[in-house]
Amino acid sequence: MADVIFSDVQKRFGSFVAVQNLNLDIRQGEFVSLLGPSGCGKTTTLRMLAGLEFPTSGEIRIGERVVNDVAPGDRDIAMVFQSYALYPHMSVGQNIAYPLKKRRVPKAERARMVARTAEMLQLTALLDRKPKQLSGGQQQRVALGRALVRDPKVFLLDEPLSNLDAKLRGYMRAELVELHQRLGRTMVYVTHDQLEAMTMSDRIAIMEGGALQQFAPPQEVYRAPANRFVAGFIGTPGMNLIDGALARDGNTWRFEAPALQLEARGLGPDARPGEACLGIRPEALTLGSGALRGVVQLVEQTGHENIVVLRVGEDLRLTGRAPGHTIWKPGETIPFAIDADAAHYFAAGPAGARLNARRSGPHESGDAISITNNMREAHQ
Amino acid sequence: MAHTKQTLLERRYSLLGLLLIAPTVLVFCAVIVYPLISAIYLSLFSIYTPTLDGEWVGLQNYATLLAKGEFWYSLRTNLIWTVGTLSLQIVFGIGMALVLHQNIWFRSLARSLILFPYFISTVVAVLVWKWLFNDLYGILNHLMMGAGLIEFPIDYLGSMPNAMVSVILVGAWKYFPFVVIAVLARLQTIPGQLYEAARIDGAGPIARFFDVTLPQLREVLVVIVMLRAIWDFKEFDLIFLLTGGGPVTSTQTLPLLVYKEAFSLNQMGMATAYAVIMMLIMLVFMVLYIRRTRTEDGL
Incomplete structure (x- = not known):
């Protein structure tokens, strides 16, 4: 049974379409990330689920109930804000107790629930402090506590880690995942950080321009991006995207770009001869051996590996990964190879749909297929 | 700990600092400290205002005024006026600020118009209010009689408690825009989240x-x-022009009493004694008020 359902939800601000025809089934107990660049509609989507924005059309359900006309306080949700939004004049304990107080939970019961939540989040010693006396990480935990104390059906988290420093962010990611496992509650998490989405989510909903691009588990998003936008957005360093054309010769397909020709394998039924885009992850380039030649443009050392940017032909740039001990210098010509089986193909255009044949793997779920089809329709 | 000797540069900076604050300190002394001390000094004399001649009486002025019923009565009037008008200013001010904070039509226009009572000269405002309140030809009585609310005209300014209520209301009308502006500015900075x-x-x-x-x-x-309490406590022109402290002395606050002593009874020494007492009362209130708010903030 799905716990949160968006059916054909649209949100307009005047003539600007913030979210278009969104269909999303979030299962009970699932950790779902809404991921995308600024202005992609992810926050608007979350705010509609919270009841802070009203959808222009469509239906939002939480459990069995259509919540379009239900006030935020009656939706049985809790939200953690990016700014934490702690009540500055209340102590930590009063902040955590506030949602209980507004729901008229008796005082003794309230105190017990606050104490239990505080203990779980290691806030017991801080209960009498005011928010401004706390560090960022502590404030974050108080905001979580205020959400947790009520044990709501759905947790909404709006970029909750973006105000923390890198180290604390890594720690809190693990905390949140652990919390999710322990509570088993549905969590909807908005982020623009693909690392957070990839590491924490059961499934990621990638949005761009108000439209859902792909809704799938992290591995599938990475291995079988539904379109060119997803392919370019997910992965650091990003996938190499090369514009060219597909040509058919009997049963074999070739991909041809000015600086690169490649036998195209694994194309699906949607492939047509003509303009297309080739996508190659940096790890699908083998540097140091192979039949192709490229000039080293730039080497970024990260320690355990080097990110190498190659120039191939006149103006093609390819990014690859090499072990940290390789010592190529800029200007050096080196051999390389492309793993043709790991190549992705997309139709022409910024959101060109994936052309590869579908592999039946453990990561490709039925939901994802229907979503990808929807997307293809939406973009035609 | 041994006192470290100042370097030449440090001494030069200190000297420069003194030079920079000196003008302010001198002006402050000339326009605030001197009049204050002068007033306290004058209050120890019995002075005839037109000639400013007088003789030393010590604390006699204070003894007289504290024993006088008029002082205590005026103090009571002053407190009623201050608390009354200030409460109304705060309530109306916050209410209006909340309304103007909403996305209403003509919001900018309304925000400008709301300042009108605050900007208008007190003399003009009071004149207009006196017309409105007039018991013979005032529009207020006219309208209320027309609506059948009252049978006979009401004497708004010439009888009690009407006069006090009227003064308090006009004061609230005149000064609530200040509260609106200050509260509105703060409202806009409260995080929406x-x-x-x-x-x-x-x-x-x-x-x-x-x-x-x-x-x-x-x-x-x-x-x-704090600001409005000080300003309302010492308010003179609005009350003086509206009722002149009347009927009889019903709305005579301490500033009006000071004026009467100084320029009607020509007792400048006595008047300054009243003024000094007024200052002490305000000082006590302010200290108590600041203390209280500080402890509530947990500071």
Whole structure:
């Protein structure tokens, strides 16, 4: 049974379409990330689920109930804000107790629930402090506590880690995942950080321009991006995207770009001869051996590996990964190879749909297929 | 710990600092410290205003005024006026600021118009109010009689408690825009996410006002109350022009009493004694008020 359902939800601000025809089934107990660049509609989507924005059309359900006309306080949700939004004049304990107080939970019961939540989040010693006396990480935990104390059906988290420093962010990611496992509650998490989405989510909903691009588990998003936008957005360093054309010769397909020709394998039924885009992850380039030649443009050392940017032909740039001990210098010509089986193909255009044949793997779920089809329709 | 000797540069900086604050300190002494001391000094004399001649009487003026019923009566009047008008200013001011903070039509226009009573000259404002209040040809009586609310004209300014109520209302009308502007400025800086968090936590509009808005307004309200309390306590022209302290002495606040002593009874020494007492009363109130708000903030 799905716990949160968006059916054909649209949100307009005047003539600007913030979210278009969104269909999303979030299962009970699932950790779902809404991921995308600024202005992609992810926050608007979350705010509609919270009841802070009203959808222009469509239906939002939480459990069995259509919540379009239900006030935020009656939706049985809790939200953690990016700014934490702690009540500055209340102590930590009063902040955590506030949602209980507004729901008229008796005082003794309230105190017990606050104490239990505080203990779980290691806030017991801080209960009498005011928010401004706390560090960022502590404030974050108080905001979580205020959400947790009520044990709501759905947790909404709006970029909750973006105000923390890198180290604390890594720690809190693990905390949140652990919390999710322990509570088993549905969590909807908005982020623009693909690392957070990839590491924490059961499934990621990638949005761009108000439209859902792909809704799938992290591995599938990475291995079988539904379109060119997803392919370019997910992965650091990003996938190499090369514009060219597909040509058919009997049963074999070739991909041809000015600086690169490649036998195209694994194309699906949607492939047509003509303009297309080739996508190659940096790890699908083998540097140091192979039949192709490229000039080293730039080497970024990260320690355990080097990110190498190659120039191939006149103006093609390819990014690859090499072990940290390789010592190529800029200007050096080196051999390389492309793993043709790991190549992705997309139709022409910024959101060109994936052309590869579908592999039946453990990561490709039925939901994802229907979503990808929807997307293809939406973009035609 | 051994005192370290100042370097030449440090001494030069100190000297420069002294030179820079010297003008302010001199002006401050000339226009605030000197008149203050002078007033305290004058209050120890019995002085005839037109000639400013007088003789030393020591604390006799203070003894006289504290024993006088008129002082205590005026003090009581002064407190009623201050508390009354200030409360109304705060209530109307916050209410109007909340309205103007909403996305209403013609918001900018309304925000400018609301300042009108504050900008208008007190003399003009009082003149207009006196016309409105007039018991013979005032429009207020006319309208209320027309509506059948009253049978006979009401004497708004010439009888009690009407006069006090009228003065308090006009004071509130004249000065509430100050509260509106200060509160409105603060309202605009309250983070919207606090309200959203409160809505999700299940707080209705009233709970959101008391749990989010009011606590956020606290600091600005402390300043507003302090400033307005001082200004209202020493308000002279509005009351003087509207009722002249009457009927008889019913609305005679301490500033009016000071004026009467100084320029009607020509007792400048006595008047300054009243003024000094007024200052002490305000000082006590301010100290108590600041103390109280500080402890509530947990500072």
